[in-house]
Amino acid sequence: MSLKNCHNFQDFRSLAKRKLPSPIFHYIDGAADDEITYNRNTSAFNDVDLVPNVLRGVESVDLSTTIFGKKLDLPFYCSPTALQRLFHYDGERAVGKAAQKFNTMFGVSALATVSVEEISSLIDTPKMFQFYFHKDRGLNDSCLERAKAAKFDVMALTVDTITGGNRERDLRTGFTSPPKLTLASLFSFATKPMWGINYLTKGKFELPHLQDYVEEGTSTNTSIGNYFSTMLDQTMNWNDAEKLCSQWGGHFALKGIMSVEDAKRAVDIGCTGIMVSNHGGRQLDGSRSPFDQLAEIVDAVGDKLDVICEGGFQRGTHMLKALSLGAKACAGGRLYLYALAAAGQAGVERALGQYKSELERDMKLMGCTKISDLSRKNLRFR
Amino acid sequence: MNLNDCLNFNDFRKLAKKKLPAPIFHYIDGGSDDERTLNRNTEAFDDCDLVPKILANVGKPDLSTTVFGRKISMPIFLSPAAMQRLYHPEGDKASARAAEKFNTFYSMSTMSNNSIEQIANLSSGPKLFQLYIHKDQSITDDLIDRCKRANFDGLCLTVDTIVAGNRERDHRTGFTTPPKLTLKSLFSFAIKPKWVFDYLTNEKFELSNVKNKTDKGTNITKSVIEYINEQYDPGMNWSDAEYVVKRWDKPFAIKGVMSVEDAKRAVDIGCTAIMISNHGGRQLDGSRSPFDQIKLISDAVGDKVDIILDGGVRRGTHVLKAIAAGAKACSFGKAFLFSLSAGGQKGVEKLLQNMHDEIQRNMILMGCKNLKDLNYSRLIFRR
Numbered sequence: 001m002s003l004k005n006c007h008n009f010q011d012f013r014s015l016a017k018r019k020l021p022s023p024i025f026h027y028i029d030g031a032a033d034d035e036i037t038y039n040r041n042t043s044a045f046n047d048v049d050l051v052p053n054v055l056r057g058v059e060s061v062d063l064s065t066t067i068f069g070k071k072l073d074l075p076f077y078c079s080p081t082a083l084q085r086l087f088h089y090d091g092e093r094a095v096g097k098a099a100q101k102f103n104t105m106f107g108v109s110a111l112a113t114v115s116v117e118e119i120s121s122l123i124d125t126p127k128m129f130q131f132y133f134h135k136d137r138g139l140n141d142s143c144l145e146r147a148k149a150a151k152f153d154v155m156a157l158t159v160d161t162i163t164g165g166n167r168e169r170d171l172r173t174g175f176t177s178p179p180k181l182t183l184a185s186l187f188s189f190a191t192k193p194m195w196g197i198n199y200l201t202k203g204k205f206e207l208p209h210l211q212d213y214v215e216e217g218t219s220t221n222t223s224i225g226n227y228f229s230t231m232l233d234q235t236m237n238w239n240d241a242e243k244l245c246s247q248w249g250g251h252f253a254l255k256g257i258m259s260v261e262d263a264k265r266a267v268d269i270g271c272t273g274i275m276v277s278n279h280g281g282r283q284l285d286g287s288r289s290p291f292d293q294l295a296e297i298v299d300a301v302g303d304k305l306d307v308i309c310e311g312g313f314q315r316g317t318h319m320l321k322a323l324s325l326g327a328k329a330c331a332g333g334r335l336y337l338y339a340l341a342a343a344g345q346a347g348v349e350r351a352l353g354q355y356k357s358e359l360e361r362d363m364k365l366m367g368c369t370k371i372s373d374l375s376r377k378n379l380r381f382r
Numbered sequence: 383m384n385l386n387d388c389l390n391f392n393d394f395r396k397l398a399k400k401k402l403p404a405p406i407f408h409y410i411d412g413g414s415d416d417e418r419t420l421n422r423n424t425e426a427f428d429d430c431d432l433v434p435k436i437l438a439n440v441g442k443p444d445l446s447t448t449v450f451g452r453k454i455s456m457p458i459f460l461s462p463a464a465m466q467r468l469y470h471p472e473g474d475k476a477s478a479r480a481a482e483k484f485n486t487f488y489s490m491s492t493m494s495n496n497s498i499e500q501i502a503n504l505s506s507g508p509k510l511f512q513l514y515i516h517k518d519q520s521i522t523d524d525l526i527d528r529c530k531r532a533n534f535d536g537l538c539l540t541v542d543t544i545v546a547g548n549r550e551r552d553h554r555t556g557f558t559t560p561p562k563l564t565l566k567s568l569f570s571f572a573i574k575p576k577w578v579f580d581y582l583t584n585e586k587f588e589l590s591n592v593k594n595k596t597d598k599g600t601n602i603t604k605s606v607i608e609y610i611n612e613q614y615d616p617g618m619n620w621s622d623a624e625y626v627v628k629r630w631d632k633p634f635a636i637k638g639v640m641s642v643e644d645a646k647r648a649v650d651i652g653c654t655a656i657m658i659s660n661h662g663g664r665q666l667d668g669s670r671s672p673f674d675q676i677k678l679i680s681d682a683v684g685d686k687v688d689i690i691l692d693g694g695v696r697r698g699t700h701v702l703k704a705i706a707a708g709a710k711a712c713s714f715g716k717a718f719l720f721s722l723s724a725g726g727q728k729g730v731e732k733l734l735q736n737m738h739d740e741i742q743r744n745m746i747l748m749g750c751k752n753l754k755d756l757n758y759s760r761l762i763f764r765r
C-alpha cells in the first residue's frame with residue numbers, strides 16, 4: 001500500500017498504522033475510556049439524510065467561508081494537535097504548508113513541535129494558536145506574546161482538558177513524549193526502523209513553546225496526561241478566560257464548548273467564535289457528539305459568533321451535514337493526522353485535496369453552488 | 383451453482399460474481415463513498431411491517447399497473463443501466479426481450495451498447511429511454527427525435543449525475559470502459575476466460591447511441607467517470623428539462639427527484655411521472671433513501687404524477703411496501719444486472735418470474751385483489 005492507493009480516511013489510517021510505531025499510532029487513534037464518544041462523533045452523521053435538489057445549474061462551486069474575519073477557500077481547516085513531529089519528521093511544517101496550499105486555516109497547538117515564529121515565517125495563510133492555561137503565568141504570557149508577535153490571527157483557548165483524559169490505549173502501550181524505549185515499546189519501535197531513523201536524524205524533538213519554562217516533555221519523558229494534570233491550572237474559570245480574551249485583543253475562541261449555556265457566556269465575554277468539540281472523544285467519554293449538539297448551539301448563538309463544528313469528520317458529506325445545520329466551518333484532527341503520518345506534506349495535501357473534491361462533487365449533487373445555499377431544508381433526520 | 387438455483391437477489395449476485403471479472407462485478411455492486419446510502423436503500427424497507435387482511439377472498443390478484451401511458455403486467459420494471467454488453471454478450475437485447483415477455487418496461491440508457499433503432503426493431507414491448515443532457519445540444523436533440531421515431535413509450539431525464547459519484551471500488555479495481563488490461567486488472571480478467579472470450583468474439587463494444595457524435599468511450603479508452611464529467615452538462619437546469627418535455631411531448635419522467643420542492647416543480651413543467659431515486663446509492667452518499675422519502679412526496683404530488691420508486695428493491699415485499707406508500711410502480715437496476723450477468727435473457731426472465739411470483743403470493747397473503755388495495759394503512763412503522 002502506498003499513498004496513491006489512499007482514497008479515503010480509512011486508507012490513510014491503514015497506511016499510518018503501517019508506518020508508525022504502535023504507541024504513537026494508538027496515541028492518535030485512541031480516545032478516552034470505552035471510546036463511545038469517539039465513535040459517536042462520526043456515527044452521528046448517519047442519523048441524518050441529505051435531500052438533494054436537482055436541475056439547479058451547478059457548473060462551478062464556491063467552497064469558501066469566512067470565519068474570524070478571514071476568508072478561507074475551504075469550509076474546513078486543520079485543528080491544532082500536539083506533537084506532530086512524532087507523526088512525521090516534518091510535523092507542523094508539513095501540515096502548515098499543505099494548509100497554505102489550499103488556503104485554509106492551520107491551528108498550531110501549544111504543544112507544537114515547531115515554533116510559532118518558524119510557522120509564521122513559513123506560511124502566510126490564516127493561523128490559529130491554541131492556548132493552554134498553565135499554572136505558570138510567565139509561561140502563559142510568553143505564549144500569548146509570541147503568538148501575537150508572530151502575527152497569528154486567532155487565539156483559541158482549549159477548555160476541555162482541565163485534566164488528562166483516561167486514554168487507556170496509552171496506558172497499555174506506555175506512550176510518553178518523547179518516546180521512551182521501555183521493553184514494552186521497544187519491539188514496536190524496532191519493527192518500524194524508518195520511523196526511528198527519521199526521528200533520530202531529522203532534528204531534535206522539542207516543544208518550543210514550553211521549553212524555556214519546564215523540563216516536562218523535553219528532556220524528561222512525561223506522559224501527556226501527566227502534563228495536563230501537573231502543569232495546567234485547574235482553577236481556570238470564566239474570569240480567566242475573559243482576561244485572556246482582552247489581553248489577546250484579537251479574534252478569540254473557546255475550544256471545547258458543548259452546552260448552550262456556555263456558548264452564551266462565550267458571547268458575553270467577547271469571544272468571536274467557539275469550537276463545538278469534545279476533543280475528538282479523547283477527554284470525557286459519554287460526552288455528546290459535536291454534530292448531535294450543533295443545532296441547539298447554532299440556534300442560540302449562531303448570529304453572534306462563528307460556530308465551528310469540530311470532530312468526527314471523515315467525509316465531505318459529513319461536512320455538508322454540519323454546514324447545513326448552520327456551522328460556519330468544520331475542523332478536525334485525525335482527518336489530516338493519519339495522512340501526515342502516512343506521507344508528510346504530500347499526504348496531507350492529498351487528504352485535503354480529496355475532501356475538497358468530495359465537497360465539490362457533493363455540493364453539485366445537492367444542487368448547491370455556495371456554502372450559504374446549504375440549509376436545514378436539505379436534511380431529514382431519521 | 384446455476385440459474386435454476388437462483389431463488390433471490392443474493393443468489394443472482396453470487397452467480398454474477400462467479401462469472402464476471404472483478405472490476406466489472408464491482409462496477410455493478412459498488413456505491414459511492416462509504417456505501418451508506420447504497421445499504422440504506424434496501425434496509426429502509428425493514429423499518430416498516432406489512433399488515434395483512436384475512437379472509438379477503440382475493441382469488442388471483444391483478445398485478446397490473448399503468449405507467450408512461452402503458453399498461454404493464456406487474457409493478458416492477460428494469461431501470462436504465464449503461465453498457466450492458468459488459469455483463470453479457472447479448473447486452474440490452476437480452477434485457478429488452480425478457481421485459482417484453484413479461485410485458486413490463488425495458489429502459490435504455492443513453493450509454494447503451496445498442497442503438498435505439500436496434501432495440502425498437504427487436505421488441506414491441508414497453509420501452510423507456512433514459513436521457514442525459516449533453517453539453518452539445520445536437521446530441522440531446524438527436525436522441526429525443528430518434529426515440530420518437532422509434533416509438534418509445536416514455537422518456538426519463540436523469541438529473542442526479544451532474545458529476546460522477548465517488549465510486550471507490552472502481553478506483554481500486556481500475557475499472558474503465560472498454561476494459562483496459564492493466565497489470566492490476568489483468569489477473570481478474572484472466573481467471574474469467576469465458577467472459578473474455580464472449581467479449582472479444584461478439585459485436586464490437588461501443589456506445590451506439592452517441593458514437594457518431596463523440597469518440598469518447600468508443601475509440602479511446604475512457605472511463606465512464608470521465609465520460610460523465612466531460613459530456614454531461616453540469617449547468618443543466620429546469621428550463622433545460624422543460625425544453626426536453628416540450629420537444630418529446632409524450633409521457634415523461636425526471637429520474638432522481640428526492641425533495642418535495644423539486645417534485646412540485648416537476649409537476650409544473652409538465653412531467654407525467656417522477657422517479658424517486660438516488661441512482662442506487664452510486665452518487666451522493668448520505669443521501670436519503672427513496673423508501674424513506676416516498677410518503678412525503680406522494681402526499682405532495684401523488685395525485686398529479688405517477689410515482690416510481692427506484693432503488694433498493696430486492697424482494698416482492700419491497701414492491702408491495704413501496705406501492706402501499708404511494709408508488710405506482712418500482713424499478714430496479716442491480717437486481718436485473720446480476721441476473722443478466724448470471725444468464726443473459728434467460729437470467730432476466732428467471733428474475734422477473736421470481737418477482738412476479740413473489741408479488742402475486744404476497745398480494746394473496748396480504749388479502750389484496752389489486753394494487754389499489756395496498757395503501758398506507760397496510761404499513762406499520764416500527765419507530
Ligand SMILES: Cc1cc2nc3c(=O)[nH]c(=O)nc-3n(C[C@H](O)[C@H](O)[C@H](O)COP(=O)(O)O)c2cc1C
Nearest residue numbers: 028079080081082109158279280311312332333334
Ligand atoms: C493526536 C491528537 C493530538 C491533539 N492535540 C491537541 C492539542 O494539543 N490541543 C488541542 O486543543 N486539541 C488537541 N487535539 C484535539 C483536536 O484539536 C480536535 O479537537 C480533535 O482532533 C477533533 O476530533 P477528530 O480527530 O475526530 O477530528 C488533539 C487531537 C489528536 C487526535
Ligand SMILES: Cc1cc2nc3c(=O)[nH]c(=O)nc-3n(C[C@H](O)[C@H](O)[C@H](O)COP(=O)(O)O)c2cc1C
Nearest residue numbers: 410461462463464491540661662693694714715716
Ligand atoms: C451498473 C449500473 C449502471 C447504471 N447506469 C445508469 C445509466 O446509464 N443511466 C441511469 O439513469 N441510471 C443508471 N443506473 C442507475 C439505475 O438506473 C437505478 O437508478 C439504480 O440501479 C437503482 O438502484 P438498485 O440498483 O438498488 O435497484 C445504473 C445502475 C447500475 C447498477
